[in-house]
Amino acid sequence: MEEANGGVSPSVAPQKPVAHVRPMLAASTPSPTTSPSPSPKQHVLQVQRPALVHTVRAxxxxxxxxxxxxxxxxxxxxxxxxxxxxxxxxxxxxxxxxxxxxxxxxxxxxxxxxxxxxxxxxxxxxxxxxxxxxxxSAGELYKKTQYGQVMRKPRHLSPHLSKVPEHSPCSSDTGTSVRPRLIVIVRSGNRPRRVVRVLINKRNSPSFEVALNHMTEYVKLDTGAVRKLFTLEGKQVQNLEDLMACQSGVFIAYGTERHSRDDFELDLEEYKSLQSLTKSTGRRVFPPALMTMSVKPIRKFCGSAEQLSRKSKGSCSPLLRTSLMKKPPPPKPKMPRKTKTTAKKPPVASPPPSEEPDSLPETVAREYEAGRIIGDGNFAVVKECVLRKTGEYFALKIIDKDKCKGKEHMIASEVAILRRVRHPNIVHLYAEFDFPRQLYLVMELVKGGDLFDAIAAANKFNERDAATMTRHLCSALSYLHQRRIVHRDIKPENLLVDVDESGCRILKLGDFGLAQEITEPLYMVCGTPTYVAPEILAETGYGLKVDIWAAGVILYILLCGFPPFVSASNDQEELFDVILSGIFEFPSPYWDPISDSARELVASMLQPDQSLRFSAEDVLDHPWLSECYSSDDEASLQLYHRLGVRFELSQETRSDTHLSS
Structure with a gap:
């Protein structure tokens, strides 16, 4: 039999190692008439060698x-x-x-x-x-250094401390409350020294040692890790308590080098950098430490200002005094009109009236009885419906599939997300019925109207009311962001007011038409112009924190009655340029009664740099919310009552219910 089958005959089942490379063996195996049959072991060797040689490995x-x-x-x-x-x-x-x-x-x-x-x-x-x-970049020469090395920890920091929990016994800061805040750090070295901002919160700074290690990644000292931290008054920061107690939020970082008294005197360039960075953190113009400190080169460059300082008895610098001079208040900007999302939708021809379903399909009608139309959109119509078994009212959203051709993935994403989420501050999906031409969604009925109407009626809210609504919104965002879901269309029109079992009004987030689960940076330009984040417009890739930017715009509006970014000529391109710059003001007199803590939170939510912008959890941890809000606080109940009165009056006049469509 071996002589008859001198080679690997196609009619005979080959051995397992040879099965995947039969064409290769056919070209390389000698004829059975000229050479004897190889043994099974030889077959294995002949197969494995070429396979390794021809494998293309990444x-x-x-x-x-x-x-x-x-x-x-x-x-x-x-x-x-x-x-x-x-x-x-x-x-x-x-x-x-x-x-x-x-x-x-x-x-x-x-x-x-x-x-x-x-x-x-x-x-x-x-x-x-x-x-x-x-x-x-092009034309840039190679710079020799130790690339990609893991950050060297200070000697007093154990290797395992970067993963120490918040209340670890080996941390000297046990029990210290770390509130989220943006701090400004002056980098020690040659003048003018670099000034950077760093976000500190309980997750990246569970202990002072880990906080120093976190700062090292941003400060990037020439001498290595940050080992010492000083305030501008020259006091060394020893622990997290000292770090949180510093009102100015400005520090000087050192490595192994020694500090001197001259280090705490700023030159003009450093002073200007601090001026812009501390202003962007939301504090009133300058921290107290900067109001009294000396700036060395100011006399050299500002002679007229020096003469002004001689006539005055105050101790603050001339540059500060000129910047604090009263200016006439700017005209108060107006609130934008109610807008749809800017996501481009293809024009669709409306079907003839005969094609519009006047009655529900039998499967749906068996359980629900449809009522009046309470909402209408580009792709869907919303009707009030009653569950026949219990008499409970719901909102029935009927999506016309013919009208949303090319957008099927967005509808599928919206429904998939609504199935997953269950939160008291998010509109609830109860049931769905899928048919070839329509999709029926049975959703929570929200009769209170939306937040836009409340702002239009009240103009602005006090800090307690604004804090309550911000907590509701950020509680929903924290829930979504933990599940890697970004909403992408946070605005007052999508914040609805509901009444719970105890009669209290709460905000609920709706309209998940642009929501998406994030697995990689997104690039689609979408949202509503007034509330869109700069990274969306820049098309550099964005993530969850675009929702925090929009929430920061809403908080700004709640406190003063107008948005932070506006176009004087009502031009959208001009508005986008203002948003991309990331520069906004707290104009007087509209912001004079607002606390520093509220300003700081607004500025932290409106940071153009995503790495410095607060997360939803940071917002919930901010002391301004805890100071202004309590679940059983009488002021909160008064807010619910006032919102209810406003929306009930609005319902009598308009008799509508807002549901995203």
Whole structure:
């Protein structure tokens, strides 16, 4: 039998190792008439060798920022079949670096250097598996340093402390309440010294040692890790309690180097940097420490201001005095009109009236009885309905599938998200009925109207009322964000007022038409102009914190009656430019009675830098909410009553119920 089957005959079932490479063996195996049959063991050897040689394996490389030894880099598996030219590889690395903590490259990644020898890489074939490559802009020379090294901890910090829980016994800050806040840090070194902002909260700073390690990633001292922290008055910060007690929120960071008295005197450039950064944190113009400190070069550059300071008896600097001069109050901006979302929707021809269903399908009608129309939108109509068994009222949202062709994925995403969420501050989905041409959603009926009507009626709210509504909204956002769901259309029109069993009014978040679960940065430009975040307009990739930006705009409106970003000529492009700049004011006299704590929270929610912007949990942890709000507080009940009166009056005149459609 062996002589008859001298080779691997196609009619005979081959052995398992040979099964996957029969064409290769057919080309390389000698004829049965000229050579004897190989043994099964020889077959295995002949199969495995070519398979290993012809396997194309991706090269796993790490890409860091040229000259930045603190950035740990991004990982990418480089497959030559995927990146057939070098430009496509550079474009992919540029995309991966966007949104990370590395210093931005103005024109993207244009050059790669091997960190092993500093040689420039010119093609994807030159990359080697497991190596690190420095990304640079066009014309940028290679900077030799220790790339991608894990941050070296201070000697007094144990390696395991970065994962210590909040109330760990080995932390000297046990019991210290860490409230979320933005602090400003002056980096020790050559003048003018760099000034940076850092977000501190209970998650990234469970102890003072971990807080210093967190600051190190942003301050980036030449001497390594941040080991010492001083206030502008020269007092060393020893623990979290000292850190939280500093009212100015401005510190000077040191590594192993010694400090001197001159370090606490700022030059003009540093002073200007502090002026802009402390203003962006929401504090009134300057921290108290800056109001009395001296600025060395001011006399040299501001002679006329020096003469002014001689005539006055105050101790604050001339630059401060000129900036604090009273100006005529600007005209009060107006609230925007009620708007639809800016997501582009294709024009659809309305079907003839005969095609509109006058009655419910038998499956739906068996359980529910439809009533009057209470809402109408581009894709859907909303009717009031009654559950036949109990007599309970619901809202029946009828989505016409013919009208939303091309948007089916958005409808599916909205329904999938509504199925998942269960929260007292989110509109509830009870049942759904899917038919070939219509989708029926049985939802919670909310008769109170929306927050936009309340703002229009009240103009503005006191701090207690604003804090209560902010807590309701951010409680819903915290629930969504923990599940990696972004709403993307937070605005007063989508915040509805409901009455609970005890007769209290609560805010509920509705309209999940643009909501999406996040698995990677999003780039779709959508939302409502007044409330859209700058990273959406910049199209650089965004995530969950676009909802916090919109919530910050709403909080600003609740406290003063108008939005922070407006266009004087009512031009949308001009409005977008103002939002992209991220610059807004707390104009007098409208903001004079508002507390510093409220200003600080608004500014922390409206930070253009996503890494510095508060999360929903940070907002809920902020002391302003805890000071202003209590679940059984009489003021909160008064707010519910006032909201109910407003919305009930609105219901009598308009007789409508808002439900997103």
């Amino acid at each position: 090269k796993k490389c790490r890409f860091v920022r040229n000259g930045d030894r603190f950035f740990r880099g991004v990982h990418l598996a480089v497959n030559l079949e995927r990146f057939r030219n070098f430009d496509s590889l550079l474009a992919e690395v540029t995309r991966l670096l966007q949104g990370t903590e590395c210093m931005p490259l103005p024109s993207g990644v244009r050059t790669l250097y091997s960190t092993k020898n500093g040689i420039r890489v010119t093609s994807a074939e030159d990359l080697k598996d497991g190596e690190i490559y420095a990304c640079a």
